[in-house]
Amino acid sequence: MSFSLKNVISIKDFSKEDINFILKQAKELEPIARSQEMCQTMAGKILGMMFYEPSTRTRLSFETSMKRLGGGVIGFAEAGASSVTKGETLSDTARMVSEYADALVVRHNLEGAARFVSDVVDVPVINAGDGAGQHPTQTLLDLYTMQRVFGKIKGLNVALIGDLKYGRTVHSLSYALGMFGVKMSFVSPPELRMPREIMHDLRHNNVVAQETDSIQEVLDDVDVLYITRIQKERFPDIEEYLRIKGAYRINATMLQGKDLIVMHPLPRVDEISPDVDDTPYGKYFEQAFYGVPVRMALLNALIKPFE
Numbered sequence: 269m270s271f272s273l274k275n276v277i278s279i280k281d282f283s284k285e286d287i288n289f290i291l292k293q294a295k296e297l298e299p300i301a302r303s304q305e306m307c308q309t310m311a312g313k314i315l316g317m318m319f320y321e322p323s324t325r326t327r328l329s330f331e332t333s334m335k336r337l338g339g340g341v342i343g344f345a346e347a348g349a350s351s352v353t354k355g356e357t358l359s360d361t362a363r364m365v366s367e368y369a370d371a372l373v374v375r376h377n378l379e380g381a382a383r384f385v386s387d388v389v390d391v392p393v394i395n396a397g398d399g400a401g402q403h404p405t406q407t408l409l410d411l412y413t414m415q416r417v418f419g420k421i422k423g424l425n426v427a428l429i430g431d432l433k434y435g436r437t438v439h440s441l442s443y444a445l446g447m448f449g450v451k452m453s454f455v456s457p458p459e460l461r462m463p464r465e466i467m468h469d470l471r472h473n474n475v476v477a478q479e480t481d482s483i484q485e486v487l488d489d490v491d492v493l494y495i496t497r498i499q500k501e502r503f504p505d506i507e508e509y510l511r512i513k514g515a516y517r518i519n520a521t522m523l524q525g526k527d528l529i530v531m532h533p534l535p536r537v538d539e540i541s542p543d544v545d546d547t548p549y550g551k552y553f554e555q556a557f558y559g560v561p562v563r564m565a566l567l568n569a570l571i572k573p574f575e
């Protein structure tokens with residue numbers, strides 16, 4: 269098994285072998301992620317973080333991953349803290365940071381931003397979310413979580429719920445689940461359905477995905493409820509957001525007697541009641557932890573260590 273990519277921009281660039289490689293490596297790196305063992309593969313290497321949009325988990329887990337592997341981290345967590353406020357272009361900033369770092373992690377509000385950066389720098393680029401586009405590293409940790417919980421991905425029945433229009437995590441995830449032969453249901457208000465081009469791509473690849481606006485319809489059949497936040501910041505019209513927000517709310521009572529787990533990329537607003545957190549259903553905090561071994565595996569695959 270090996271890893272064929274130089275950059276991690278879209279999950280569509282991954283072969284199944286690339287994905288399986290990362291999932292396998294992540295499992296081996298878990299003791300290091302849990303601080304039970306030490307590792308120095310990234311000693312002397314530096315990761316450059318360019319975050320133009322807010323982030324907690326993605327940024328901190330990348331930093332943790334790099335540091336647990338013995339490497340260092342530089343960068344900015346908001347555009348306001350960089351020369352962007354002085355008018356510097358994305359291209360110039362990326363080229364500069366790439367002079368200091370061995371790989372770049374980019375989060376940006378514009379779709380295509382990470383791909384653009386990968387075209388202007390020589391070091392590997394990792395997309396940590398580009399607008400409503402893709403979020404491939406989130407998808408890898410989502411897949412890893414399913415594999416850890418169920419011992420497999422193939423054959424699972426997964427419902428993606430909430431903002432399927434603007435949610436980049438579900439855009440990436442639906443392609444990957446399609447590759448693994450997962451049966452999907454897409455649950456959203458009519459206004460927030462999965463983009464038609466993604467539906468078209470999935471159908472083209474013979475992937476089955478049923479669309480509905482009712483959670484009740486899927487509750488009895490699914491192994492995973494993958495809940496997402498309504499992406500307030502992407503709505504052109506705040507009135508529309510206000511009308512739709514709170515469309516879906518999961519609580520512990522609704523889940524009683526069901527044989528499923530609840531996942532969420534986080535942050536949550538009010539989609540999942542806190543009474544689910546400490547039940548066997550709630551897997552989202554464990555899922556967030558898995559971001560560390562998975563991102564460690566990616567860093568090891570992309571950055572060449574010193575001999």
Ligand code: NCD
Binds near residue numbers: 403534
């Ligand atoms: C997601 C994102 O940024 O797309 N967060 C994350 O990286 N875990 C989900 C979200 O913001 O709703």
